[in-house]
Amino acid sequence: MSLQVCIMTPDxxxxxxxxxxxxxxxxxxxxxxxxxxxxxxxxLDIGVMLIRAKNDWISVALMGGFALVKQNKVTVLVNEAESAKTIDAQEAENSFLTAKNKLEQAEGPKQKVEANFAFKRARARYQVVKQAKK
Structure with a gap:
């Protein structure tokens, strides 16, 4: 028996x-x-969802939401989802490094919250493309 997994975005x-x-x-x-x-x-937090299907691991960057697990069905409702196929690897790495620097330099609560949000998004996208290369 397996899980039936459905990832839905608003569109x-x-x-x-x-x-x-x-x-x-x-x-x-x-x-x-x-x-x-x-x-x-x-x-769900901003991060990477891993799916094991047919002995292969698939990585998906999720941008926050909710998951419902019930009777071997998993429904994932998220603001946005991306796979390695739709992410430019070089752009993801550059965005990650830029976001990391901005987070380190952030001053004040508002700037830190915004920088942390951008960093989490960039990190999730970068992790997905890095895992796809393995």
Whole structure:
């Protein structure tokens, strides 16, 4: 038996297929889901979701949202999702380094919050393209 996983953004169904295992980036850390997982709803942080389908790991950058796990069905509702196919590797690396520098130089609460948000987005996109190269 496997999980039925559906990733939805406001404008489309990003991914809808079966998987043996997933790892979600929740607000409290990474959370793995296997078949027959207990029902739950969790908030998702900006980060990388890993999907194991047919012995291959697929990485997806998620930009925050929610996940519902119930009866071997996982519904992921996110603001935005990207795969390595749609991310330019060089642009992702440059954005990551720029965001990291801005976060280190941020002063004041507002600037730090904005810089941290940009850093998380850039890091997630960069991690997806790095994992795709492996």
């Amino acid at each position: 489309r169904i990003f991914w809808n297929d079966s998987a043996e295992e997933i790892i979600l980036p929740t607000n409290t850390g990474q959370m793995g889901v296997l078949t027959n997982h207990a029902p739950l709803i969790t908030a």
